[in-house]
Amino acid sequence: MARGPADPVVKAKVLEYLGKVQKAKSRDVAVAIGASKSDVDNAVKELTAEDLVEYLYITTTFICLKGKVQTPD
Amino acid sequence: MTEKKTPLLDELETGKWPSFVTEIKRAAVKSEAAGELLQVLEKSYVQRRGHWKHGGIVGVRGYGGGVIGRYVDEPQNFPNIAEFHTVRLLQPSGWFYNTKALRTVCDIWEKYGSGLTNMHGSTGDIILLGCKTEHIQPIFDEFSEAGFDLGGSGSCLRTPNCCVGPGRCEHACYDTLEACYNVTNEFMDELHRPMWPYKSKIKFSGCANDCTSSIARSDCSVIGTWRDTLRIDQDAVKEYVANKFDVQGIVCDKCPTKCLTFNAETQELSVVGEDCTRCMHCINMMPKAIAPGKEKGATILIGGKSTIVQSAFMSWVIVPFMKMESEDDFAEFKDLMRRIWEWWDEFGKSRERIGETIYRLGMTKFLKGIEVEPVPQMVFRPRANPYVFWNQDDLDRSGTALDGSKL
Amino acid sequence: MAILDQGPPHYKKMLPPIVQENYGQWKYHEIPSPGVLKHVAESGAALYSVRVGSPRLVSVDFVRDLCVIADDYCDGFLRFTTRNNVEFLVSDEAKLQPLLDHLDSKGYCVGGTGASVSNIVHTQGWVHCHTPATDASGVVKAVMDDLYEYFNTMKLPAKLKMGLACCLNMCGAAHCSDIAIVGVHRTPPRINHDIIRKGTEIPSLVASCPTGAIRPDPKNKSVIVNEDKCMYCGNCYTMSPAMEIYDPKNDGIAILIGGKTSNARTAPSFSRMVIPFLPNTAPRWPETTEAIRKIVELWIANARQGERVGEWVERIGWEKFFSMAELPFSDMLIDDYIFSRETFRTSAQFKF
Ligand code: HEM
Ligand code: HEM
Ligand code: HEM
Ligand code: HEM
Ligand code: SF4
Ligand code: SF4
Ligand code: SF4
Ligand code: SF4
Numbered sequence: 114m115a116r117g118p119a120d121p122v123v124k125a126k127v128l129e130y131l132g133k134v135q136k137a138k139s140r141d142v143a144v145a146i147g148a149s150k151s152d153v154d155n156a157v158k159e160l161t162a163e164d165l166v167e168y169l170y171i172t173t174t175f176i177c178l179k180g181k182v183q184t185p186d
Numbered sequence: 187m188t189e190k191k192t193p194l195l196d197e198l199e200t201g202k203w204p205s206f207v208t209e210i211k212r213a214a215v216k217s218e219a220a221g222e223l224l225q226v227l228e229k230s231y232v233q234r235r236g237h238w239k240h241g242g243i244v245g246v247r248g249y250g251g252g253v254i255g256r257y258v259d260e261p262q263n264f265p266n267i268a269e270f271h272t273v274r275l276l277q278p279s280g281w282f283y284n285t286k287a288l289r290t291v292c293d294i295w296e297k298y299g300s301g302l303t304n305m306h307g308s309t310g311d312i313i314l315l316g317c318k319t320e321h322i323q324p325i326f327d328e329f330s331e332a333g334f335d336l337g338g339s340g341s342c343l344r345t346p347n348c349c350v351g352p353g354r355c356e357h358a359c360y361d362t363l364e365a366c367y368n369v370t371n372e373f374m375d376e377l378h379r380p381m382w383p384y385k386s387k388i389k390f391s392g393c394a395n396d397c398t399s400s401i402a403r404s405d406c407s408v409i410g411t412w413r414d415t416l417r418i419d420q421d422a423v424k425e426y427v428a429n430k431f432d433v434q435g436i437v438c439d440k441c442p443t444k445c446l447t448f449n450a451e452t453q454e455l456s457v458v459g460e461d462c463t464r465c466m467h468c469i470n471m472m473p474k475a476i477a478p479g480k481e482k483g484a485t486i487l488i489g490g491k492s493t494i495v496q497s498a499f500m501s502w503v504i505v506p507f508m509k510m511e512s513e514d515d516f517a518e519f520k521d522l523m524r525r526i527w528e529w530w531d532e533f534g535k536s537r538e539r540i541g542e543t544i545y546r547l548g549m550t551k552f553l554k555g556i557e558v559e560p561v562p563q564m565v566f567r568p569r570a571n572p573y574v575f576w577n578q579d580d581l582d583r584s585g586t587a588l589d590g591s592k593l
Numbered sequence: 594m595a596i597l598d599q600g601p602p603h604y605k606k607m608l609p610p611i612v613q614e615n616y617g618q619w620k621y622h623e624i625p626s627p628g629v630l631k632h633v634a635e636s637g638a639a640l641y642s643v644r645v646g647s648p649r650l651v652s653v654d655f656v657r658d659l660c661v662i663a664d665d666y667c668d669g670f671l672r673f674t675t676r677n678n679v680e681f682l683v684s685d686e687a688k689l690q691p692l693l694d695h696l697d698s699k700g701y702c703v704g705g706t707g708a709s710v711s712n713i714v715h716t717q718g719w720v721h722c723h724t725p726a727t728d729a730s731g732v733v734k735a736v737m738d739d740l741y742e743y744f745n746t747m748k749l750p751a752k753l754k755m756g757l758a759c760c761l762n763m764c765g766a767a768h769c770s771d772i773a774i775v776g777v778h779r780t781p782p783r784i785n786h787d788i789i790r791k792g793t794e795i796p797s798l799v800a801s802c803p804t805g806a807i808r809p810d811p812k813n814k815s816v817i818v819n820e821d822k823c824m825y826c827g828n829c830y831t832m833s834p835a836m837e838i839y840d841p842k843n844d845g846i847a848i849l850i851g852g853k854t855s856n857a858r859t860a861p862s863f864s865r866m867v868i869p870f871l872p873n874t875a876p877r878w879p880e881t882t883e884a885i886r887k888i889v890e891l892w893i894a895n896a897r898q899g900e901r902v903g904e905w906v907e908r909i910g911w912e913k914f915f916s917m918a919e920l921p922f923s924d925m926l927i928d929d930y931i932f933s934r935e936t937f938r939t940s941a942q943f944k945f
Contacts, residue, residue, distance in 0.1 A: 135794065138536060139381055150531060154381045161248055161379070162597075166249030171240070172801050172831055173537045174340035174380035176250075194876040198731055201738030204702060206648040206720075206730040213652040221650075223720070229726065230719035231875040234840040238723040240831045246596050256721060259834065276601035281673040283607050285660035286669075292653035292660075301653045301851045305673050308714060315650070315721055323595075330595035333602050349675070352617035353608060354640060356631050361617065363604050374598035394856035398675055402769035402854045409856075440899065442858050454897065467857045473621040492763045494803055494826055497931050500769075500861055537803070 119156040123148045127156050128165065128178070136169055136177035188425065192224055194231040202486040213301040216311035219266040219316055220300045236447065243317055244271050246326040251382045252336025253322055268339040269318045272301070274311040274337035276370065277361035280350045281306060290332045298325045308403070310347030311337035316437035320333070342380035346370050348390035356473055357466065358392030359410030360457060360510035366390050366520075368512070372520055376527070383543075386527065387490075394466045400490070405540050406523065407487040407501040409511070415459030416468070423455045423476035436467045458523055485511045486519070488526065489541030499541040506563040522556070529555040550575075609670035611640050611684040626746050627773065628703035629689070632924035641683040643674075643692060646702035646712055646737070649677040650720060650730050666683070668694040676712045676754070678705050692915075704745035708752060710889075711744070713737060714767070715757040718776075724827030725759035726776030726844040732878050733757055736774070739882040740889065750896035750905070753889065754853070761826045771902040772885060773864040778825035779843045781806070786815045788835035801832040846871045847879050850888060851903030864902055865911070869925040891918055910944050 213220035261268035300316030351362030389400035400407035445461035487501035615634035718729030756767030805821035852864030
């Protein structure tokens with residue numbers, strides 16, 4: 114993962130993309146928004162700390178907008 | 187809660203081996219959740235099926251793992267375990283504890299959770315079994331305050347672990363406790379923020395006895411070894427002989443490479459160092475007389491995983507010998523791991539362990555990708571078919587023109 | 594606010610003084626009695642480790658009891674082993690016998706060293722997992738009760754390392770054990786179409802299947818399972834509780850033997866299936882305990898000193914093992930998965 118603060122442009126693009134899907138693998142997000150995988154990972158790190166994005170573990174780990182995918186009841 | 191009967195589970199309180207049923211009952215004295223767990227488990231024993239569901243998101247802010255969502259399938263009947271999540275904590279290297287630290291774990295867990303734990307999970311973490319969603323953040327905050335951190339879950343670096351090593355074992359060829367601590371701390375992002383196709387595990391064993399079963403249980407196995415010749419203390423050999431120890435039968439005859447010779451007359455044991463494959467057998471049998479060589483390090487193996495989907499793999503050799511001195515901060519190892527994960531992250535499919543990715547794409551591609559030169563130690567034997575995929579570089583180098591000149 | 598990424602507690606704070614002083618300077622060890630290891634350092638210092646069995650699933654009060662004992666006899670230090678045993682670390686020899694007496698009076702199980710059966714590495718089972726085909730803790734308890742005489746003695750031909758995994762996910766990595774107990778589902782998931790229609794994400798469900806056995810069924814707003822492709826792994830149940838993988842009548846246990854992970858003498862090896870199915874007879878799994886006891890006793894009676902289960906079977910030959918063990922051989926024991934060919938006998942050498 115890239116070190117140091119994340120690129121705000123990448124962060125905005127990640128949020129925009131996640132707004133359009135239920136959930137995604139960060140690799141697919143990187144391909145979709147045309148950023149490098151490590152920049153996306155770094156952006157996601159900050160976005161989760163800001164409580165905007167969260168990780169979702171169902172057989173593999175996905176990311177999604179915070180609260181977008183509900184836990185089953 | 188009214189007392190309910192658990193006749194089947196009660197059966198498991200008899201017998202000599204310590205009983206987990208007794209333990210759940212002890213926890214149930216203080217925790218209604220543990221009491222309901224007992225009821226659900228009794229139900230499972232009657233019906234011979236499980237009653238748990240996998241969860242979606244449960245976690246703490248800033249992390250992508252460390253907590254596993256778990257829900258009972260009949261929340262209306264078992265409200266206290268409607269949410270019953272697992273928390274993983276990073277264990278200290280080698281699972282050494284002082285009682286103060288252990289009591290801290292107990293106190294915090296009793297305050298918020300069921301009071302039930304696994305010491306430890308098969309990956310190595312301290313496993314805390316059973317808490318509500320609303321308590322996850324407070325639990326983490328309090329453990330964090332007390333100097334503990336969450337372990338890995340999801341498609342991340344799972345909690346590394348190691349054997350007891352130099353802490354108590356004469357066989358250790360490198361400092362497994364420090365390696366595990368150092369490497370875990372280096373890869374905190376990779377551990378706490380799942381970003382890979384699937385999980386990845388590292389286990390550190392100090393010698394080829396592989397007490398952590400790293401070759402079977404981890405994607406990267408770091409197994410201590412040495413590059414010179416094992417050391418024999420002839421006086422100590424004579425002592426074994428004096429104690430009626432059968433050096434020929436128990437040690438020499440079982441050496442897989444037949445490189446040990448015992449001279450019954452002089453009572454001396456000798457080794458052909460270059461033939462020894464460092465299997466540890468003779469050292470295990472005669473620890474007072476035989477010790478690893480002096481030039482120590484580790485063999486790095488890659489690819490171990492379990493059966494789903496492609497069959498079980500055991501890790502195979504990638505680097506026959508790497509120095510693992512803590513003075514250089516294990517820099518070479520960490521650098522190698524970064525290259526390996528980067529390659530896998532780029533080429534691996536979702537839910538494909540690195541061993542499967544290498545198997546699918548070929549060792550050749552993998553070795554080129556991580557810039558490691560092929561050596562015969564990587565294979566038991568070379569290929570038996572001639573189906574080599576030649577690339578242009580190799581053709582340019584080996585082709586000759588019809589007049590015999592180099593191309 | 595919690596501190597992020599502080600990592601595990603530093604191990605140095607957890608080491609008893611004798612370990613700190615002799616770190617990396619250990620010379621040799623011996624086993625004075627079952628369950629007791631004596632490690633001697635170059636300095637001459639001796640550390641006694643007393644190994645005690647644990648059910649692994651324990652209450653915090655169990656851990657607190659351990660702490661009291663460690664405070665009384667070990668200056669407040671103890672450790673756990675890879676196989677979930679507890680080790681009390683005694684640096685004062687005078688406290689060794691009193692500790693052993695105390696443990697005995699409280700009913701703790703001391704053993705698991707040398708040529709013994711150690712604790713069975715195991716998983717969650719019905720206690721806490723969603724895909725188990727059998728329980729974990731209960732089977733382990735039943736088997737350890739039965740084999741207890743081999744835990745607190747060292748009279749086996751060699752070490753006996755056992756593992757249990759309650760489903761194919763094999764959290765416990767049972768596959769390289771001397772004896773592995775593996776929970777097996779034997780039927781594809783039953784589909785609860787109502788639950789699926791109520792909001793299961795069908796593409797994710799389809800994608801969750803490692804063998805591609807699940808197809809969408811748009812007409813039904815549900816899915817179809819190709820039963821020939823399904824390997825009963827339960828991954829789909831992880832994705833949706835509509836995919837009912839549990840099947841009380843058909844779930845049970847398979848026994849695999851002969852694996853090891855140590856490199857000593859022979860290379861590490863996988864366990865091999867010798868019994869494809871035993872029923873889930875809770876609470877004590879008598880068929881399983883009996884089958885395991887038979888294999889263990891056959892090994893004791895026939896192995897050479899120092900031979901692990903797999904080394905013994907490989908020496909006599911698997912065909913010989915099946916006749917000696919009076920176990921039926923069937924097509925279920927012949928591999929028909931990806932790497933099957935390497936198990937076929939491409940040689941005219943064998944025993945009758
Ligand atoms: C496809 C593979 C796997 C899946 C889907 C899987 C799934 C799970 C799940 C759902 C749990 C939670 C159980 C609970 O506490 O409620 C769990 C626990 C655990 N798994 Fe796995 N697992 C897999 C493979 C493994 C492997 C190969 C290992 C280890 C080597 C492992 C190690 C653990 C550990 C340490 C726990 C904690 C509980 C325990 O120790 O039994 N898992 N796994
Ligand atoms: C000869 C028998 C077997 C051997 C030697 C074996 C060995 C292993 C090993 C070494 C692991 C890695 C554990 C880890 O990552 O910690 C593993 C994991 C696993 N095994 Fe087995 N296994 C065997 C049979 C089976 C069978 C019969 C199944 C299922 C039908 C199975 C399912 C799994 C699964 C699902 C995992 C976890 C997958 C993962 O972590 O990616 N294994 N096995
Ligand atoms: C570099 C690879 C190989 C070369 C250059 C090669 C070459 C040859 C040649 C020149 C013959 C004699 C043909 C004749 O009698 O007219 C032959 C025969 C044969 N080779 Fe190979 N071969 C190779 C690999 C293999 C492999 C991999 C196998 C089997 C796995 C194999 C199996 C045979 C067999 C069965 C015969 C027939 C022998 C007989 O009928 O007398 N060869 N090979
Ligand atoms: C590395 C590659 C190959 C090896 C080692 C190989 C080896 C052999 C051998 C040993 C034989 C038997 C020769 C004999 O009976 O004397 C044979 C026969 C034959 N090979 Fe190949 N071969 C290879 C590739 C090919 C390819 C690529 C083709 C066709 C595209 C081919 C077509 C044939 C045919 C038609 C026969 C005669 C079959 C018969 O007599 O029934 N071989 N080959
Ligand atoms: S793996 Fe080797 S160094 Fe580590 S504890 Fe086991 S025998 Fe000792
Ligand atoms: S370590 Fe193994 S191979 Fe080497 S001499 Fe000893 S028994 Fe032989
Ligand atoms: S082996 Fe299977 S059933 Fe058992 S704990 Fe692991 S995933 Fe759950
Ligand atoms: S049990 Fe496994 S193989 Fe069978 S349908 Fe479900 S996911 Fe696919």
